[in-house]
Amino acid sequence: xxxxxxxxxxxxxxxxxxxxxxxxxxxxxxxxxxxxxxxxxxxxxxxxxxxxxxxxxxxxxxxxxxxxxxxxxxxxxxxxxxxxxxxxxxxxxxxxxxxxxxxxxxxxxxxxxxxxxxxxxxxxxxxxxxxxxxxxxxxxxxxx
Numbered sequence: 001x002x003x004x005x006x007x008x009x010x011x012x013x014x015x016x017x018x019x020x021x022x023x024x025x026x027x028x029x030x031x032x033x034x035x036x037x038x039x040x041x042x043x044x045x046x047x048x049x050x051x052x053x054x055x056x057x058x059x060x061x062x063x064x065x066x067x068x069x070x071x072x073x074x075x076x077x078x079x080x081x082x083x084x085x086x087x088x089x090x091x092x093x094x095x096x097x098x099x100x101x102x103x104x105x106x107x108x109x110x111x112x113x114x115x116x117x118x119x120x121x122x123x124x125x126x127x128x129x130x131x132x133x134x135x136x137x138x139x140x141x142x143x144x
Contacts, residue, residue, distance in 0.1 A: 007139070018116075025112050038076060039113070042106045045082070045098050052087065053096045081105065 022039060044061055045053060059069045073096065076082045081102040084094035098106075121129065 011139075021116060022112075029108065037072060038081070039106075039109045041072060041076070042081070042098070042102055042109060043113070045096060046103065046106050049098060054093050055096070058096065076102075 041058070041062070044058070048057075055066070055069050055073060058064075058073070059066055062069070064072075073082065073084070077084065080099055083097045083099060085097060087093050087095050124132075
């Protein structure tokens with residue numbers, strides 16, 4: 001093992017590789033209507049569609065700034081993937097709702113993510129995966 005390797009650099013490299021995989025699939029299948037980030041966002045919204053989700057929940061879940069979240073949601077709204085509607089108990093809040101088009105896109109994307117996860121984990125034992133996630137959890141805690 002090379003003890004001089006930078007954890008931050010390796011994580012950034014891995015992130016870039018994953019981003020290229022996901023973005024390549026998205027642009028090939030959906031053009032500029034859907035980005036890799038939108039795929040992750042759709043997954044979050046689909047998995048939580050039984051709850052009321054607001055922009056602040058989205059910001060918190062993805063650890064992004066309000067301006068970034070706003071841009072992402074505006075583009076998704078423009079591309080008819082979400083709608084935002086006011087809630088009766090607070091006029092300032094707008095609930096995020098998926099459109100049928102978003103659900104359809106999500107189903108195709110999920111198949112790609114399953115394939116990508118399988119590729120990522122290829123050749124790794126359960127023990128190695130457990131160690132990997134333990135290390136990631138410790139790194140995240142260190143950065144909190």
